[in-house]
Amino acid sequence: MALNSQNIGTLPPRRAAYRDDKVLNLCLHVGVRRRRWFALDPRTKKEHTLGYYIHNAPQGSGSLGLAEARKKASETLLRLESGAPPVKQEVKHPSDTGLTVRQTIDAYEQYRLKKGGKGLKSLDHRLNTVRRNLADWLDLPMTLFAKSDLQKARDIIAGRTNGTMADRFQAYLSPILKWAWEEDKIAANFAPSVRKVGPGTVRRKRRLTDDEIRAVWHAKPETAQLRTFHRLVKFLLAAAQRKMEGATLKHGEVIDGRWILAKEDTKSDREHRLKLPQLALDQLGEGTAGTFCFPGARKGGVLGNFSQLLGQLHEISGTSGWALHDLRRTATSAMQDMTDEDGLPLVSRDVISAIMNHAIDGADGHYLYGAMLRAKERALGLWAGKLAEIVEKQPPQKVVPLCK
Structure with missing residues (x-):
């Protein structure tokens, strides 16, 4: 050669x-x-x-x-x-x-594992994302990794996927560079000065139609990893939760159908308790208390390669254009549209916000600490009933998205 x-x-x-x-x-x-x-x-x-x-x-x-x-x-x-x-x-x-970029990431991983605390469950996923997107720089001495290198990696990701993924990569890399600077492994932490691409000025409104839901639900994945991902997709749709909170869920965190997320494992830094509907519980599979419900390819690791797996699911289901976070929007919007015989809402906005575990802004955040367990259980039950009706129908041959 x-x-x-x-x-x-x-x-x-x-x-x-x-x-x-x-x-x-x-x-x-x-x-x-x-x-x-x-x-x-x-x-x-x-x-x-x-x-x-x-x-x-x-x-x-x-x-x-x-x-x-x-x-x-x-x-x-x-x-x-x-x-x-x-x-x-x-x-x-x-x-x-000195340390290479690869060795610096490894050293940071050991530091975080020893320190413990918030974000430990998703650490493996975040660091693997950084390693994958910095593959061309891993053997470069950390002292030579420059702001221009980070900008180049950001632009490659944005061109290959979208601005949201590029920003997420920067969010995962930022604490590594901050730690490396504090430990004198780099001369300066330039992460805060690197502009984020951003998802754009248009707020995303994409929801899945009933036809799309049926097509996705009845898809027949052939590989083990795609089957695991497919279970996760159905779980996220039924439970209306965030991707990584679902992906890092362990069997021991669900007791008698109740899912308890510690505050350090949530984006809002608030403990979250949910009584999961049976439709969501059916997707968890079986395993010991310390194992992931949706395991990755590496033994004991968390599921990854979401973009690749989502593309495969798009293909086998005949759908396109939707992202994992759109599942959450689909579920919560459906709850918002539920009404009684008089056309009055069956699920209040406060209950939907509690299901999403959003932080409460303003002065109310100092006073409103109710868990709303029964209200959340009822709302998820109503949505699960609606979802069951949707997926029980025969999936269409061709799916045309209506909500964009």
Whole structure:
């Protein structure tokens, strides 16, 4: 394989080194963590290390590019051919002077696990999201990770998905950079100064129609991970809760049908108690108290790859254009529309807000601490009955979204 400036950063790891076709005996060994240039003595087969390559490394990082590697290899091989020993020089990997981006994330993970507290249940998901979106920078020394690198990663995510996902990535990375700055692993915490893309000025109103609900509910996923994701989707629709609160739900948190979320596990920092309808309980499966109801591919890990799984569910259900948070909007809007024979609301706005566990603003937040357990149970029961009626009908052959 011919080496070029585009592929040297993406070649897969292997035991045998890649050989350059321009400078004979210039080789690039690609390991799991490092990419090492060396000149191979054609007589003794001894490897003479020239330097290391780090993908996307900025100037001054110490990363050895292809052109410079060819120049150093030519000089070294010429000396070897003439019988002179190579110039002795100590070659260090740029990351030897400090932690890489990968090691910094790992170190932060250990710090958070030891500290405990709010957000620990979703830590695995958040850090895996950061690692996945910083894949091209993981081997870069943390001291060389710059504001421009974060901006580039943000723009790639926004172009591939949307502004909301880009902002979420920044929110996940921000505490890591703050900790790294406090621990003197970087010179400054530039995360607050990086502009967020934002979801746009148009407030999202997307809800699923009855036809879409039926199509999604009756979809038949073929892989284990998609089946788990499908259960989560149905659970979120029946319970009207947030994605990560559902994804990180453990079997031991549901006792006699009652789900108890500790305040540190909620976005609003308020304890949340719900009596789940049977339609939601049916999606939880079975497991020990400490295991996730919707486990990920890695044993003991939380479910991830939501964008990919959602795309697959769109395809097999024949639906499109809806996001996971639209399930919550669909359920709460349906409760809002429920009326009695006189056209009066069956579920008040306060009860719907309590089901969503929204924080209470203003002075009321200092006085209103009621759990509204019976009211929330009744409202979810009414919605579950309506949802059961919807999904019991035959799903349509073709789904046309009406609410955007």
